[in-house]
Each structure stands twice: as structure tokens, then as C-alpha cells.
Amino acid sequence: MNSKSLLAIVVLIAALIGANFSVLKFGLDHTTPFLMAAMRTILGGTFLLVLAHLRGERLPTRQEDYANIWVVGFSITTVSSGLLLYGVNRVPAGLASLVASTFPLFTAILTLLMLGVVTSRLGQIGLAIGFVGTAVLAAPSLGGETTAVGVISLVFSAIAWAFGTVYMKWKDFSRVSPIMLVGVQLAFSAMMLLPFALIVEGTADTDWSLGLFVPLFYAAIPANAITFSLMATVVKRATPTVASSTAYLIPLFGVFFGWLFRDEVLGGVEALGGLLVIVGVYLLVTANAREASSNPA
Secondary structure, three states, rough: OOOHHHHHHHHHHHHHHHHHHHHHHHHOOOOOOOHHHOOOOOOHHHHHHHHHHHHHOOOOOHHHHHHHHHHHHHHHHHHHHHHHHHHOOOHHHHHHHHOOOHHHHHHHHHHHHHHHOOHHHHHHHHHHHHHHHHHHHHHHHHHHHHHHHHHHHHHHHHHHHHHHHHHHHHHHOOOHHHHHHHHHHHHHHHHHHHHHHHOOOOOOOOOOHHHHHHHHHHHHHHHHHHHHHHHHHHHHHOOOHHHHHHHHHHHHHHHHHHHHHHOOOOOOHHHHHHHHHHHHHHHHHHHHHHHHHHHHO
């Protein structure tokens, strides 16, 4: 596969995930956040487990593997996913994609705290710019309770996702294939999210129609399972710089599709904050890619 094909796949991944923020907004017009998060994990997890079975893969056999997968599932596909849907329900899709894109910044901080890995000077500059952008993004929300809760939820969603990512670097997951790992992870999350959603939200506010099922299918399969499979290909065959470029392309597509599908327009402050976040993440992932290239082991 040549470099142009890999770059095209990276852009496709970013577009699929970036569009997901707007698609989730359409789905949330017909149901509640945690119930949609639960249904997404059920559909996505079932798809990946069936795919893993068709590929001849087997479920993990060690208790240690299940314990580690549960931790990752609790942080990434339970807490992070639930808070993401809760936040998206309260803020515009474009703004949600920008706040969610702070995930690499928190990953760098937790990598330092949990693994003792210090980023380079360029990465530190990126962190500083990114967190200034996060503060600028959050500033307008302080004037409204609903938006403020949404932004805070999205920030904690990014932190939970970052923790799960760093935990995967900390522990040994080599005995479980990537597809099986995420499939089991989503199954664990469904066991946690569905009872929580039924108890806290119920189903009275859910409209069981195509208006719900179409966005739900997109969020679970194209924006989750398919992008995961494509990303595995990119990570395996592309340079670190190309593979990590999705981190700053996703919010660009998120803002674009928010405008295209939802008629959303960012204010001046939000646009400035989003630009700073994207620049910060770009510098950080570029620094990380350079370090990975110089230390291929």
C-alpha cells in the first residue's frame, strides 16, 4: 500500500469519526445519552466479537487479561463513552469535537504521571498551547449551566479515554488480538451501561424509529468498528506522523460536519480556542512521532 493510499485512509478515518458528533446529535433527538451509549456498545461489541470469531480468534483464557480489559473498558467505553454522549447532548457538535480532541493532551500528562515518560520540548510547547486553547474553549460556557455541564463532561470523557490508553501501554495486552480486545471491552461496557441507563433514564423518552436506529448504526459500526479496523491497518503500515495525524484532523471534520448537517457556526472565542487546541495537538503528536521514529524499538 503506497503513501497516498495510507493518507487517504487516514482522512477517511478522521471524516468518519468527525461526522459522528453530528450523527450522535440526530440520534439524541430520539433517545437519552446513556441509553444510546449502551446500545452503541451492544451493537459495536456484537459486530466485533462476530468478526473475531469469523477470523478464527478465541476469547482470552487468562483471568489477568479479563481484569485488564475490564479496566480499559470501564475507563474508555463506559465512563468516557457515557460522558461523551452526555456532553454531546448539551453542546453543539462542532464544539464537542474540539473539546474531545484534547484527549492527546491528557494522554501526555498521564503518560508522565503513570509511566514516567517525559515529552520533548516541542511536545511541552504543544501541551501548553493546547491547554490554553482548552481554557479558551471552556470560557464561553461559564455563562450557561447546560453548556458548562456539557463541556465539563467532555473534558472528563477525554481524561477517562486518556487513562485507558495509557493503561494499555502500562499493562501487557499482547496475548489478545486488537479486534477481540475491543469486542470484549465493549461487552463489559454494555453490562455496565445498560443497567445504569435503564435505572437512571428509563425508556420513556426514547422514540424507537429510524431516526434513532440509523444514527445508532452509524455510531456503532462505521464510526467505531470500521474505523478501528482501518486504524489498525494505518498503525501497522504508516509512519508514526501519518498515523497520529487523525488526532488533529478529527476536530476539523467535526466542525465542518456540524456546520454542514446542523447549521452550527462557532463563535469567535470558540474558533480561537479550537485553533489553539488543534495547533497544540499537532505539535504534541508531531513530537511523539519524531520520538517514535528515532526509537523504533
